[in-house]
Amino acid sequence: MTSSHSDRGVAAETDRRLSLPDERNLLRLYYEGGRLPSPSGGFLMVLGIRPEEKGSGSILLECTSSSLRYQMSVPKATRSERKKVRAMIDEGSDPKCPRHQGQLLVRIRHDLACPSCGVLYAKAK
């Protein structure tokens, strides 16, 4: 085990994550696969995507010009999105993310999630 980060370091990293002023607009761009403009100039680069316990997703972003880090929350799946995914599974086709064109869902523990937005869309069988 090589843990170079102390607890204090992790806490400091969390503190540096800022929230974004226009998440709704940025999310739309993100779903479309466009570049995300950073509020501090430059663009936002995706550092990591992870599912949250309540089924929503969380995206960690870093500004290419200021290196400031931002946290973007992705709303959890709606009833109709879950329905769409269930229909794909019932048809026997590989379930895709209803928000990302052509993005296949991956199994994370007991759920099917999108690796691009971190949202859980269905229970894995």
Ligand SMILES: [Zn+2]
């Ligand atoms: Zn997605």
